Amino acid sequence: MRLAALYKSMGNLWNAVDVVDIPGAISPEKLLDCRKTLFGRFYTNPALNFTAFVNTMKKAWRTDKFTCAMLEPGFFSFSFQLEAEKQRVLASGPWSFSSHLLVLKQCEPDTPEFCYDFNHCDFWVNFIGLPYGRVTYDVVEEIASKLGVVVEVKLEEKGNNSYKVGKARVMMPLANPLKTGVLVNLDSKRLLVEFKYERLPYYCYSCGKIGHYVTKCAKIPYKESGLE
Template identity: 45%
Template sequence: MTKAWKVEGVICSQKEPGLFTFIFPTEEEKHRILRNSPWSYSTNLLVLQQCLPEIPEHCYEFSKAAFWIRIGGVPPGWRIEKVFNDLGKRLGKVIEVQLDSINHAQNKGGRVRVEIDLTLPLKAGAVLDIGNKCLWVEFKYERLPHYCFSCGKIGHYATDCLEFPYATSP
């Protein structure tokens, strides 16, 4: 992870299987790494949280993570912060909205950073009401790790899905 994070001197210790603590050399580095999440290791999502020394590890819940989601298909006249914020709220807690500038290479509208519940299926898009018409807008998740196209959840592939078992042929 030190290569991906571009930082030296990170101290990592395993508390139990699947639970690690990281100590960063500076507060600035720690905040930069938290701000630039999500991170993954071997295509597995690494959910990072700022922990407090007085709270035991078992009291933390690692079921939410922040992702950037690009929203495509919003008409140019509707590419305003309020519209993207409202669409982001359909996914979870909105942290930030970034609208593409007119000169932006993609200029497809923008993206939202949303804290999503990892126990729920990801949404592929939503219906946007534009006056008397409805328009489907598409959600594209950035830096998405293991993802199941059967149940829509992060953490496994369709071949390992317990909700919708992958059909194998003899």
């Protein structure tokens, strides 16, 4: 009832002359610009040198064919010359600067830049301890789903033989503690499958959350963590 009343009161704030219709489709040129643009926000708020940050990302991304604009402290737009370069950068993440996680999101033509969700990030996760006979697409996907939304699954050969290991790219909620593994029930035994995260930024070994070190943990004081 309160929500309905709020909507009703808000409706009185607008007159017909205050509504703007934007007809027609977005031009192909503008759509291409959107496809070549990423928005990025640091999950934490580091004090950084903007020039050093951009130069570091050029080296990390192995390209200088983009421009970067700071929309507000810790929030940036990246405009690439080539869509393929943008896609390579987006697919190769996550990325960090001075161990601070930079969350990247694809620009959407009809979404304002301040309406993106930067509380989730894609991580590649390897699964250590999964028996060779169980390394299948479906099994890896099922295990990865315990972490978040599964974006992609890969079965890769290890070395020069046919032995394959599985990993998955998972969109994970950053507010949750990192999971270290899962228990897998087989017909005759139970095994621990451990998670190994790629390109993991700094996080707390005490509470398991990204964004602070164990010495700065507000949930579990350092002296009480047993890690001192």
